[in-house]
Amino acid sequence: MSRTWMVVIAVLATVGVVALVVGLRGASQATDAAERTPPVDAGVAAFEPFAAPPVQGETLSGEAFDLADLRGTPVVLNFWASWCGPCRKEIPALAAFQAANPDLAIVGVSYQDDPADARAFAADTGADWPSVIDDGPIGSAWGVPGLPATFFLDAQGEVVGRILGEATEATLEQGARALDAP
Numbered sequence: 001m002s003r004t005w006m007v008v009i010a011v012l013a014t015v016g017v018v019a020l021v022v023g024l025r026g027a028s029q030a031t032d033a034a035e036r037t038p039p040v041d042a043g044v045a046a047f048e049p050f051a052a053p054p055v056q057g058e059t060l061s062g063e064a065f066d067l068a069d070l071r072g073t074p075v076v077l078n079f080w081a082s083w084c085g086p087c088r089k090e091i092p093a094l095a096a097f098q099a100a101n102p103d104l105a106i107v108g109v110s111y112q113d114d115p116a117d118a119r120a121f122a123a124d125t126g127a128d129w130p131s132v133i134d135d136g137p138i139g140s141a142w143g144v145p146g147l148p149a150t151f152f153l154d155a156q157g158e159v160v161g162r163i164l165g166e167a168t169e170a171t172l173e174q175g176a177r178a179l180d181a182p
Contacts, residue, residue, distance in 0.1 A: 049158035052077075052151070053141040057132045060110060060119045065132050067107065068157070074179045075105045075153040076172070079139055080131075081113040082121035084147040086166035091125040097172040098129065104176065107132070111139045111147060154179050 055067035055077065078094060080087035098106045108131030110118040115133050122131060132138065145164065152161040152175040161178035163171050
């Protein structure tokens with residue numbers, strides 16, 4: 001075998017090993033994030049409530065926000081981005097859910113998105129609830145494995161349900177029932 005072919009084979013083998021290691025590392029990180037929040041089945045899965053991690057920062061409208069200020073009110077917390085197709089598709093369901101449930105607060109987290117793009121997206125879609133700008137730490141604290149992700153917090157600040165992936169009116173209503181569960 002020629003020296004050139006041996007070098008090509010060595011390079012390809014190295015690339016393959018690197019790809020395998022990176023893939024396993026990514027899978028490990030996804031597993032770590034998934035372990036921070038309970039597993040989900042179709043729709044909203046029942047799981048042991050846990051205290052909501054903090055959500056603090058500036059909203060798209062430039063106002064200061066602290067999730068702790070909403071203690072006493074059930075909250076639907078939605079992680080989204082303007083570049084996320086399923087996020088775009090779920091906004092009408094969230095808006096309809098908000099209109100049908102005025103006793104609940106909807107809060108968005110614009111996750112790893114350009115603030116100007118996020119502002120335009122919110123204005124274009126009618127997402128008029130407050131959305132906190134997050135370049136990563138809030139989503140990491142919540143263990144968000146991908147977008148969109150929606151969490152249901154009871155009035156005491158406990159997370160009692162979640163939807164991973166696109167929310168629908170049906171899954172949002174199911175999550176609202178989790179807020180009423182004893």
